[in-house]
Amino acid sequence: MSNEYLTVSALTKYLKRKFDFDPYLSKVYLTGEISNFRLRPNAHQYFSLKDDNAKISAIMFKSAFSKIKFTPEEGMKVLVVGHISVYEPSGSYQIYVERMEPDGIGQLYQAYEQLKKKLATEGLFTRPKRPLIKYPKRIAVVTSPSGAVIRDIITTVRRRYPIAQIVLFPALVQGDQAAGDIVRQIERVNEIGNFDTLIVGRGGGSIEDLWPFNEEITARAIFDSKIPVISSVGHETDTTIADLVADMRAATPTAAAELAVPKYDQVLIEIKNNQTRLMNDMAQIIKQNDIRLTKLTGSVVFKSPERIYETYAQRLDLITQKLQSRIQNQVNGVANHFNQISTRLKLAAPTTRINETKSKLDMLKYKLIESETELVNNQKRQFELRVAALDHLSPLKILSRGYTYTTDENNKLIASINGLAGREINVHFADGTATAKVDRVDSNSDDE
Numbered sequence: 001m002s003n004e005y006l007t008v009s010a011l012t013k014y015l016k017r018k019f020d021f022d023p024y025l026s027k028v029y030l031t032g033e034i035s036n037f038r039l040r041p042n043a044h045q046y047f048s049l050k051d052d053n054a055k056i057s058a059i060m061f062k063s064a065f066s067k068i069k070f071t072p073e074e075g076m077k078v079l080v081v082g083h084i085s086v087y088e089p090s091g092s093y094q095i096y097v098e099r100m101e102p103d104g105i106g107q108l109y110q111a112y113e114q115l116k117k118k119l120a121t122e123g124l125f126t127r128p129k130r131p132l133i134k135y136p137k138r139i140a141v142v143t144s145p146s147g148a149v150i151r152d153i154i155t156t157v158r159r160r161y162p163i164a165q166i167v168l169f170p171a172l173v174q175g176d177q178a179a180g181d182i183v184r185q186i187e188r189v190n191e192i193g194n195f196d197t198l199i200v201g202r203g204g205g206s207i208e209d210l211w212p213f214n215e216e217i218t219a220r221a222i223f224d225s226k227i228p229v230i231s232s233v234g235h236e237t238d239t240t241i242a243d244l245v246a247d248m249r250a251a252t253p254t255a256a257a258e259l260a261v262p263k264y265d266q267v268l269i270e271i272k273n274n275q276t277r278l279m280n281d282m283a284q285i286i287k288q289n290d291i292r293l294t295k296l297t298g299s300v301v302f303k304s305p306e307r308i309y310e311t312y313a314q315r316l317d318l319i320t321q322k323l324q325s326r327i328q329n330q331v332n333g334v335a336n337h338f339n340q341i342s343t344r345l346k347l348a349a350p351t352t353r354i355n356e357t358k359s360k361l362d363m364l365k366y367k368l369i370e371s372e373t374e375l376v377n378n379q380k381r382q383f384e385l386r387v388a389a390l391d392h393l394s395p396l397k398i399l400s401r402g403y404t405y406t407t408d409e410n411n412k413l414i415a416s417i418n419g420l421a422g423r424e425i426n427v428h429f430a431d432g433t434a435t436a437k438v439d440r441v442d443s444n445s446d447d448e
Contacts, residue, residue: 008091016086019093025084030095031103032056034076047072049080049095057094058082064098069211070111077103108207112214115241119219129247130228132259135267136196138165139260140189140227142182145170149201149232149253156257161264167195173202178212183221190226197260198225200242201232201253210234213242222246232256399430417441 006014019025032049039045045060058080072078082097102110119125139157143149145168154166169185172178182200189198200222202213212218213233222229222245231246232253243249250256391397395405406414407426414425420438427434 009088012086012088012091015091015093016088019085022084028082028084028095030056030080030082032078032080034072034074034078037072037074039071045072049078057087057092058097059094060097060100068100069108070102071114072100079103108211108214112207112241115214115216115219116244119216119241119245124219124223125244127223132228132230132248133196134262136164136261138167138195140167140169140192140195140198142169142171142185142189142198142200143202143253144173147173147203149203152253153199153257156254157261160258161261161267163264164261173212174205174209175212179215179218182212183217186221186225186229190224193226195227197230198227199230199232199250199253199256199260200246201230201250201256202234203253204235204238210238210240213240215241218242219245230256230259399428404429417443 030049032051035048035050035055037045037047042062044062045065047058047060048055049058050056079101080095080097081099082095084093084095086093141150141153143153150168157164157166169189171185172181186198186200189195200213202210204210207214210233213231219241222231222242228248229246230248230250231240231243232250232255233240233242235251239249248259250259399405405428407428408414409424409426411426414420421441422438424435424437427436
């Protein structure tokens with residue numbers, strides 16, 4: 001009887017085989033709303049598809065998920081293609097998604113809008129645009145070497161500004177490898193570094209054809225470029241992410257070339273006008289300086305320069321006369337004073353004054369010796385008194401009368417008998433130190 005019962009594993013295998021070999025379930029086209037979605041980077045994606053009345057589990061393997069151009073979001077309505085099978089460990093059926101695209105809007109357009117929103121939030125579109133070099137010497141062009149873009153740019157530059165050098169950096173502009181190729185060439189232009197302007201572009205096409213210019217790596221390469229970038233992708237109605245990030249957008253390659261270089265004949269006209277203005281300005285400056293020179297040469301200073309120093313010469317004569325007069329007066333005064341001193345010297349006997357001065361000197365010498373002797377004696381008596389006072393206060397003097405002082409084993413002074421029983425003490429005498437051990441202590445208090 002037990003042979004009629006199936007195990008759970010056997011039933012699940014049977015159902016899985018039914019699902020796998022059912023021709024209607026091997027390729028299913030399904031529409032629904034994404035639910036329970038959480039993006040797992042570089043891994044398999046697990047989510048659900050639901051409508052108003054039902055839900056089905058879904059799995060999309062990493063290899064298939066890497067091919068979609070947009071990022072699925074919770075609640076997004078999508079179209080999926082896949083097959084239905086049973087997952088044996090849980091016994092649940094699910095759809096294995098092979099392709100996915102938004103329902104009601106193109107997959108690439110959805111990816112375009114998502115990336116545009118992301119980069120706008122980061123500020124890649126609103127940063128201050130770098131001005132183009134007005135008179136460029138070298139222009140780098142990243143585009144296809146075989147397309148009409150490079151030919152149109154070369155033709156326009158040669159016609160408008162033939163002294164500018166065009167350097168082509170060939171790159172793929174269509175296909176899965178194009179974005180990486182464009183980024184490498186932009187980085188190469190910046191590594192070389194001696195370019196004034198960088199043009200990145202291609203001709204028109206579908207959104208799929210223009211997609212390399214909507215890739216995030218392309219946008220960031222243009223944003224990080226140290227050289228001002230002109231984007232010329234597609235036609236005037238086509239707007240790519242590269243156009244929004246670039247410093248300037250051109251509707252066509254010809255327009256890009258016209259933005260990159262000025263018109264040669266207009267440059268010559270501008271140079272001529274600047275030359276004319278410069279000559280006129282120089283002529284005006286020369287004329288003004290000539291008028292100023294005429295005024296200066298017609299001034300009194302240049303016509304009669306002697307008038308400048310006439311007054312000073314007269315003042316110099318007056319000062320010279322006053323100086324000579326003062327010098328003569330000072331000489332006369334000194335001569336009179338000298339005569340008076342000579343007279344007084346003749347009247348006074350020098351020997352008498354010498355003797356008087358000598359007597360005074362001897363008296364002062366005697367007083368000085370006497371004062372010094374008295375000062376030394378006073379200082380000696382004070383010193384002896386201070387020595388006697390210090391000797392009277394000296395601890396050694398007290399010790400010499402039979403007194404002692406006691407310290408512990410750490411040489412700290414002992415002022416009380418507390419805690420001395422059994423300890424060693426040092427008794428200090430006038431002529432040395434004795435070490436003793438305390439066997440007993442007697443207190444002076446009445447209680448003991």
